[in-house]
Amino acid sequence: MRTLFNTTEPLAGKRILLGVCGSIAAYKSPEIVRELTRLGAEVRVVMTRAAGQFVTPITLQALSGQPVRQDLFAAEEEAAMDHIRLARWPDAVVVAPVSANSLARFALGLGDDLLSTLLLVTHAPIFLAPAMNASMWAHPATQDHARRLREYGAQFLGPEAGALACGEEGTGRMLEPEQIVAQLRLALAPKTLTGKQVLITAGPTWESLDPARGLTNRASGKQGFALAQACAEAGAQVHLISGPSHETTSPGVLRENVTSAQEMLEACLRALETPTDLFIANAAVADHRPALQSTQKLPKSAIAEHLTLTLNPDIVSLVHQHSQRPRVIVAFAAETRDHLESARSKAARKGADIMVINDISRSDSGMGAESNACSILEGARQTEIPICSKIDLARHLIHYIAQNHFAAEVTDPHETLANPHP
Structure with a gap:
């Protein structure tokens, strides 16, 4: 480790x-x-x-x-x-x-x-x-x-x-x-991903029951937006697909807003029409959505005590199965117990090359917090990033990915700019 x-x-x-x-x-x-x-x-x-x-x-x-x-x-x-x-x-x-x-x-x-x-x-x-x-x-x-x-x-x-x-x-x-x-x-910033096409998902999804109510989670989008910033700093062309989030988009990042898991999947599939080097699935996609969705606000009496839910699509799995699969797929897993074993199983099931695990049982990191920590699993290798700011974690993770998957392809890592006068 x-x-x-x-x-x-x-x-x-x-x-x-x-x-x-x-x-x-x-x-x-x-x-x-x-x-x-x-x-x-x-x-x-x-x-x-x-x-x-x-x-x-x-x-x-x-x-x-x-x-x-x-x-x-x-x-x-x-x-x-x-x-x-x-x-x-x-x-x-x-x-x-x-x-x-x-x-x-x-x-x-x-x-x-x-x-x-x-x-x-x-x-x-x-x-x-x-x-x-x-x-x-x-x-x-x-x-x-x-x-x-x-x-x-x-x-x-x-x-x-x-x-x-x-x-x-x-x-x-x-x-x-x-x-x-x-x-x-x-x-x-050092240009370790110059010319690479990067697709990132971030934030939560909102699964509507009616125009006022729905299913979501505590994800703020902070980590996904930090990853987009780190990739742009590294010289990549960055396409960020975000669920509802108030985070500010960094310079050099193309942002596309979506709401539901289905909309996020459709946006990802459209993005894959352009050959993609790296896909980072950081979004906290809701696992389920209400089976019945109303276009009008429902009165309280019309909402059943037990909602019927439908499973949402697994975006990482479908991206892995796509005919233009990204060269490297990075998935995130938010866990509270047995997180390493659970993540290894999830990586194999989804087809992810790298699995990043956040232990969200910690009170000082994870969803909605300013800091984070993670374990990076890739095959038999395990790498730890101890608790730090989310932008620091993002830069560490992108450095790890660049060094292990793209280092041989970057010929000008510091990309100097010309003197403005001849």
């Missing part, structure tokens, strides 16, 4: 250079620094002169724990780390916010201040998060600048539509800090 446990956060230990330009959205920049440092990244901040009108250097210095750079020719700053070494330092450069003026200067390749000079020199991938009035963003000149920067290799994070600081509505709003951090994580 083997135990997996180490740090899985893709941003831990990464060096991030944050550029801040003159926009009212600069008030969000400290939150980006705070979240990156919380995740274990090392952050250095470079501000334009205009940015100092919206957020103070002392705020960003306090959060990053590093001096904030503003001047290209400041003798003290250059003595501490000259701008060429600073440009070579980061694993990624993020400019958030990017004003319309700065976007134009970056596109023209101007090097008249520290931040624009760094973008000309760095070899690190560059991410730009614009923030401006909707008319500024829509202007042909701004769109031409954005197109040119994309051609150079820059990745744009937004902007998105919404309420703007000027009181108008439209596209020009900077992404929220958590969205920017999520996009960075997606870009910088």
